[in-house]
Structure formats: C-alpha cells, structure tokens
Amino acid sequence: MPIHSRRRLPRQTVFEPYFTSKEAGKGSGMGLAVVHGLVETFGGYIRVKSEPEQGTVFRLYFPVLAQTVIASDREEKEAIPTGRERLLLVDDEQHILDIYTQVLEGLGYRVLAVSNGAEGLEAFKASPESFDAIITDQTMPRLTGAELASAVLEIRPEIPILLCTGYSSALSEEKAFELGIRTYLQKPVQRAELATAVRQALDQKGA
Incomplete structure (x- = not known):
C-alpha cells in the first residue's frame, strides 16, 4: 500500500540506521531501517519514489508463497x-x-x-x-x-x-x-x- 509524505527523502540513505529528516532529538532514524530489515527477512523489497512538492511513495513487495514454500518456512x-x-x-x-x-x-x-x-x-x-x-x-x-x-x-x-x-x-x-x-x-x-x-x-x- 502506498504511503504518502510531503517531505522529499534521499533514496540512497533513507534506510540507513539513524538517518532522519527531523530535527535533532525529534526522531531516532531507526524506523525505516527496522522496516527494511523485516521486509528483507520475508524475502521482499521496497521501492521508493519521491517528487518535489508531490511527496513520497513507499511500495512494499512480498513473494507469493506456494504450499511447499510454506512448509519449508515452518521448518526454518x-x-x-x-x-x-x-x-x-x-x-x-x-x-x-x-x-x-x-x-x-x-x-x-x-x-x-x-x-x-x-x-x-x-x-x-x-x-x-x-x-x-x-x-x-x-x-x-x-x-x-x-x-x-x-x-x-x-x-x-x-x-x-x-x-x-x-x-x-x-x-x-x-x-x-x-x-x-x-x-x-x-x-x-x-x-x-x-x-x-x-x-x-x-x-x-x-x-
């Protein structure tokens, strides 16, 4: 599901731990790093699109699991x-x-x-x-x-x-x-x- 934001985010650094566009003391910068790690854990990936004055869209993609893959996941x-x-x-x-x-x-x-x-x-x-x-x-x-x-x-x-x-x-x-x-x-x-x-x-x- 797209998530919209008014602030433009640099796509190369936005998922790095402690990166934040907020003022000092207003944000830890760990939120997107944690999300990125969780998405990768489940075999997915994130696409980011940001345009000036238009906002930012995050798209999260996850693989479709077949029954055999689900069984393997249970074993893991x-x-x-x-x-x-x-x-x-x-x-x-x-x-x-x-x-x-x-x-x-x-x-x-x-x-x-x-x-x-x-x-x-x-x-x-x-x-x-x-x-x-x-x-x-x-x-x-x-x-x-x-x-x-x-x-x-x-x-x-x-x-x-x-x-x-x-x-x-x-x-x-x-x-x-x-x-x-x-x-x-x-x-x-x-x-x-x-x-x-x-x-x-x-x-x-x-x-």
Missing part, C-alpha cells in the same frame, strides 16, 4: 532456538519494543517490556531473582544501557545482559565486555539473530 522457524525463561526488555523506541516483544513471546519467552533504563532498573530491583536475562538498548534518556547494566550487575553479577546499540554508539564492544555485558548486538537486530543470541546467553549462564 522450528530451527530457531526458543525458550521459556523470563526476560526484561528495555528500549525507549516503542516500535522496536513492540517488535522485540512480539518476537520473543512468539519464541516462548515471558517478557516484561519497559520504555526506559530507569524504569528497567526499578523493575529489576523490585524482583532481582525473577529475571533470567536482560536485553537493553544503549542510547536512552535518564539511564543508558551501560549504566543500567552496571547497576544490575552490582546486584546480580551472573545475570546475562545483551546490549543492542547503533552504529554510532560511543560504547565499544570491548568496553561493553569490560562492564560485564555478555552480548553486544548491532541494530537493527534480525529475528533469528536475536533468538540465537538470547539462547546462547542463557545457555552460557547455566553452563
């Missing part, structure tokens, strides 16, 4: 690791929070999703032993993912923490590991990558 889903553990999910971008929650709950996990680091720390302190792992964004107001991780690890040093961050993050992978963070993921994180990373972090905890 079965191969993706699942679990029953309790996860604390922290991200200040609501659309990413909704997508990750849906993915993780679809894999069998029980998820408490909160929209900022301070709220995440409060939820953890209220019941530290009720969570098996934490998945957090890095760049958030009030409390960053690194600050959240440091506070959590003072209470439970063994809990797995997975940090999701953008390409422009000031926190390097090496620094994240020094803080005690188990897994460092670059956004946008695809479904299979997220599922595998969570399962590996949980299994390492129990090893």
